[in-house]
Amino acid sequence: MSVRSPKLHIGINAQLLSFSGNYRNGGISRSIRGLLAGLAKDPGPHEYTVFVNGQDTIDRLGLGSPQITYVAAPWNEARPISRITWEQLTLPSTVRKMGMDVLHSPANVLPEMLPSTCAGVVTLHDLAFLHFPKVLTPAKRIYHRTFTVRSLRRATMIIAVSDSTKQDATQLVGVPAEHIRRVYTCMDERFSRLISDEESIAFRVKQGLPQGFLLYLGTLEPRKNITILLEAYARLRKNYPIKEKLVLAGGKGWYYEEIFERVRNLGLESEVIFPGYVSDADQPLWYHAASAFVYPSLYEGFGLPVAEALACGTPVVTSDVSSLPEAGAGLALCVAPDDIQAMAEAMYKAITDAELR
Numbered sequence: 001m002s003v004r005s006p007k008l009h010i011g012i013n014a015q016l017l018s019f020s021g022n023y024r025n026g027g028i029s030r031s032i033r034g035l036l037a038g039l040a041k042d043p044g045p046h047e048y049t050v051f052v053n054g055q056d057t058i059d060r061l062g063l064g065s066p067q068i069t070y071v072a073a074p075w076n077e078a079r080p081i082s083r084i085t086w087e088q089l090t091l092p093s094t095v096r097k098m099g100m101d102v103l104h105s106p107a108n109v110l111p112e113m114l115p116s117t118c119a120g121v122v123t124l125h126d127l128a129f130l131h132f133p134k135v136l137t138p139a140k141r142i143y144h145r146t147f148t149v150r151s152l153r154r155a156t157m158i159i160a161v162s163d164s165t166k167q168d169a170t171q172l173v174g175v176p177a178e179h180i181r182r183v184y185t186c187m188d189e190r191f192s193r194l195i196s197d198e199e200s201i202a203f204r205v206k207q208g209l210p211q212g213f214l215l216y217l218g219t220l221e222p223r224k225n226i227t228i229l230l231e232a233y234a235r236l237r238k239n240y241p242i243k244e245k246l247v248l249a250g251g252k253g254w255y256y257e258e259i260f261e262r263v264r265n266l267g268l269e270s271e272v273i274f275p276g277y278v279s280d281a282d283q284p285l286w287y288h289a290a291s292a293f294v295y296p297s298l299y300e301g302f303g304l305p306v307a308e309a310l311a312c313g314t315p316v317v318t319s320d321v322s323s324l325p326e327a328g329a330g331l332a333l334c335v336a337p338d339d340i341q342a343m344a345e346a347m348y349k350a351i352t353d354a355e356l357r
Contacts, residue, residue, distance in 0.1 A: 011103040031304070037186075039065070043065055049068075101119065125161055159182075217283065217286060284308075290309075298337050317332065
């Protein structure tokens, strides 16, 4: 005899879903988008109320389902304090009034005053603020130390985006392992689309890119370890006869000034290209056009760009720490993030080893 699942009213705080042309439209935003796209296809028996930032976000998302209601809760994206105030003060009363059974926060933090009748589920993306607090701004450190840790300890259930992140939650915050489920971040199916050589060449020519180049794609901020990547690239050019330029693609995050200073100090102004923020639609084309993808981050909750590049068939060099070997799935070349020589050798292998490629 089969047992039917109960019909629940589930709220989702999707306020960090963003279509902006900057770092806010990064990994967490893409994971939220993947979650909502999956629910639109298969919502199960449940009813959903999804809170997003403004009507424009609803229109651009373009997902419809009779079981999913989108609610625009406007706040100025450039003023996070407005979002936090709404999240902590307005959302709990809304949950109570609507009689929700579950509230899911897909971005680390639950409201403090969540009604006792509503289960709280939080997706934990990483604990960088505990591992590497100095790479975050003071405001981000305070926010996460105040709200993320408390949310993890109060949540009914935690979704961790990797085994590494699950282990961090148990070791650093003391969350019992039985309260955590590992669910890998969803990767958009556009990264599995076949792209012809002709399309890739046309894109490269349009962007003014050289025939071969090494690609980094992500936010320009300290945790991504870009200054060490620049040191490794300088050594690669010194030790090996390569012509590939280095493309550092992505929006400026915080504490990024040192990256540009290091380029100047190493005399790499003509060899390093900064195309800026890359749109969602163009990301697969950048991966396909690159000779190899390099992502030497100091720490990642999952490391979605590593999986995306591999899905596009591009060789990957990444770090051997945190979740990055998981994201690399035994296919990426993993090196210590502080080993400049090993990183240079791995990049050379990625662009020259035909069997590996």
